[in-house]
Amino acid sequence: MRIAILPALALLALAACGSSDDTAPVDEMADGPVDAQETMTDEDCNYVESVFGADVVAVEDGQVELTGPDRASFYMQADKFETTPASGEKYTIKGQLIVEGTGTPEIYTVMDQAN
Numbered sequence: 001m002r003i004a005i006l007p008a009l010a011l012l013a014l015a016a017c018g019s020s021d022d023t024a025p026v027d028e029m030a031d032g033p034v035d036a037q038e039t040m041t042d043e044d045c046n047y048v049e050s051v052f053g054a055d056v057v058a059v060e061d062g063q064v065e066l067t068g069p070d071r072a073s074f075y076m077q078a079d080k081f082e083t084t085p086a087s088g089e090k091y092t093i094k095g096q097l098i099v100e101g102t103g104t105p106e107i108y109t110v111m112d113q114a115n
Helices: 002-015
Strands: 036-042 045-060 063-067 073-076 088-099 105-111
Touching: 073 105
Parallel strands: none
Antiparallel strands: 036 045, 045 063, 045 088, 063 073, 088 105
């Protein structure tokens, strides 16, 4: 029984915020053109931060579907925008992707409406 507990404790320690993993973080949001990118720390979790252009695909039931540089869809709440966006509009979005810890996996913030 003690043998089974040790691996479980090791996995728990690796999953916690602030674990000491020496491997470089991978930014999965940087597949397409990225205007700015940096690593930030929020409490004990680390995020890779990217600023990129996104297109509104659809707005339904308070949810906005957007596509980023790699054309993959992601969603934001409509109330995160200054006004309700319309399909086809372009926005500059700040994306934060967690690379270490157990916080919110993805955070998106509207920077401004692109021209």
